[in-house]
Amino acid sequence: MRLLGLRLPLLVFGLLLIPLSLSIASCGDNEEEGKGASGSATAVTPKSSPIDISKVPELQDREMLIGSDIAYAPVEFYKEGTQQEQGMDVDLVNAMAQRLGVTAKFQQVAEFAGIVQDLKSKRYDIVMSAISITDERSAEIDFVPFGPVGTGILVPKGNPKNIKAITDICGLNIAAQTGTFQVDQMNTLNEGDCKDKKINIQTFPDNPSAVQEVGLGRVDAELADDPVAAYSAVQSGGGLVELVVTGFEAAPYGIGVRKDSGPLKSALEDALQQIMNDGTYTDILKKWDQEQFALKP
Template identity: 30%
Template sequence: MTDISRRTYLKSVGGTGVALSVAGCSSILGGGSAGTIVPGTASGFPPFEFVNEQGELVGFDVDLLTAVVDETDYELGEWSDLNFDTLITALQNDQIDTIAAAMTITEGRDETIDFTDPYYDANQAVLVRENSDFRPSGTGDLADRPIGAQSGTTGESEMQALVEEGVVSESQTTAYENYVLAVQDLVNGNVDAVIVDTPVAETFVADRPVVSAFTIETGEQYGFGVRTNDDDRQQALNEGLQAVMDDGTYEELTRKWFASE
């Protein structure tokens, strides 16, 4: 991508969102035709993917994948906005061709799907209410406290690890459809802590009456998910990702969506 086309692209995505497709509609079933990449995501994970006040799907992942596919011979299809814990099934069933949802590359997921090269590093943050005296400094301080995380995420895995360690009971954990609901429940006092990816936690701290109490060092990396037998799209996405990193587009999008970086 030339500097001129990159600036044109960034200007275009800066003022517009992506129209949401309805999961399961005829334009999605069967996945993308030859030359198309149909993307799936799970909104409610700002700043990576969320629905803005105009009802448009926006975010870092949306802009990044758009730029990456623009570097390939493929065309980007309509976005499908699904629950996070259904994305892998949708990919395996050919409803979508790639997952762009800040999905952590894990051994378990890598057994069922493949990933592109990593494009973002993260850890897990523990959010608590700003107006509360509860300020845990480690996982042990969460003992016997109601906590929450988004279903299907690494945050939920960390929450379940606390159950296995006996720090909290299963009845004290809540898995939410998305992190917007989880943080709202935290603000409302229904849970005392929420475990969420660090870059997303920073967004909630800036917009909601919550603070980050401490970080769980998990050393995660995000990747775009692809089907295990879809080598062509995987290679194309990797080459496109490298191109946007080399030409400065990735850095520009990082500055756009992560002001603190």
């Protein structure tokens, strides 16, 4: 009571000063937060706006099930000796899932050739498996494009058939994974430039099996997406296979969604745009040495 009686004017004055003090302190804090270790101003990346998934039926359980053929390094593959997925696609979709507030769960498909039909039968919410967007596939499902790639040609070390261009494979035994864009490319060549010396197309259930055939000399070459062909050559250490041709007939990779999944497609497009805007997309491609295949702004 003595404090209130004798010092009331001082107390009131002190209370009036508190907002002013807080304002000054706040300004000082903001100024310091905008400086790096050297004291120079640094840019602050704005936070992305939350993506509304309330009208996306596939994501109401807060999970996004992804069908993928997880044997296509460096795009998607298992960490050696484990069932842990890794790769460019894996990192990209995990970053997008984070923006959507859901958990991404990969599921190995029975075979890549059936991945589109599996999606249509609702085994997965989306498919993401280094899928090249083609007219034939686009007639069946919709896509969210996320990077253009071409076809590369792997040959045995020393390039014994002297392959320097795509038409040099006419009349040769060429491997590719079943159901890939590369099989379509060779069929088209057999109807055109290679019609007089048709390619003997040999398909395999997965890419590692096709690469192995090249290294063993059982086929003259293998066709695969540029990132995958380049990775296979690096992994061989120059001992068994080498990359001789790249960039043939580029087609974008896409995330596949069903035709009736319009809200999901829009949400994925928003999530992709957010990771492109904040630099996550570029960082992921750099991590896997694939920045040359980035979408252009």
